Amino acid sequence: MLRLAVPNKGALTEAAQTILKEAGYRARKDSKELVVVDPENSCELFFLRPKDIAVYVGEGTLDAGITGRDMLHDSGAEVEEIIPLGFGRSTFRFAANPGEFTSVSDLKGRRVATSYAGLLESYLAEQGVDARVIKLDGAVETAIRLGVADAVADVVETGTTLRNIGLEVFGEPITHSEAVLIKGAGAEETQGLRQLVRRLQGVLTARDYVMMDYDIRAERIEEAIALTPGMEGPTVSPLHREGWVAVRAMVRRKGHQQVMDQLWELGARAILVTEIFACRI
């Protein structure tokens, strides 16, 4: 039985559920369901607070989990990243009233509010800056206006929250984050976990690629293959038309319209693009 931790609340919840569903695992019926047993996949899904997930996985009570990279660093748990999952992208940054600070070294002796104290403390120590860390649970941006802190260190995605309260980022980003699949540091990858990883990689590839089919004159095939090299090499089949071949290859979704334009210029016709629903590469 694979025991997997999934965020039950917050920014990662919906996307984590979607990717697991696309990978063939059972979804929960409503947000009050805390454990879902999925006998068909020999899996139990535990819906937990995203910040607690690294702790459970690090303690070895759960085999794997989906959490944010920033959260896993913050927890200090003995876990390792298996694969990045491509959603929940954010940066973790300092912010303050405009013009007040320009770099982390300006924070010496000042108060910095955050809900990621572990991450912030280790960054400040690394930078050799002695500042006071004020631990808050959330909505930390307000701490400056309320006089509890001189600066904040928080998750920034679009920057809207900061703008709304009149704060500006300063200094280098502390870390870049996205959702990741984690397991206990040095823990053995069970058959169930290997299957989960393969399925998730399949979903990620299916999201990143499209399938492209086209017909082209045989003498232009090498130029066409240079544009659509595929994974192992494209499938080239004879066409029931003298001097023409049919080509099928996986192409990166991003930029596939440009590839179609270039193929058209080479004389390719009947260029079709279809979604890949699932795959194992």
Ligand SMILES: Nc1ncnc2c1ncn2[C@@H]1O[C@H](COP(=O)(O)OP(=O)(O)OP(=O)(O)O)[C@@H](O)[C@H]1O
């Ligand atoms: N607006 C956002 N856009 C993208 N990712 C985000 C955003 N806010 C948070 N994240 C990321 O999502 C993960 C979980 O953060 P989230 O804010 O959901 O948890 P939390 O603060 O513990 O929960 P809650 O906000 O419910 O108290 C983190 O890795 C964080 O980087």
Ligand SMILES: O=P(O)(O)OC[C@H]1O[C@H](OP(=O)(O)OP(=O)(O)O)[C@H](O)[C@@H]1O
């Ligand atoms: O740059 P933005 O797109 O505005 O996103 C960043 C905001 O999103 C998160 O807040 P969340 O909703 O999780 O509330 P919290 O602060 O209580 O955790 C984060 O803590 C920031 O406040």
Ligand SMILES: [Mg+2]
């Ligand atoms: Mg939050």
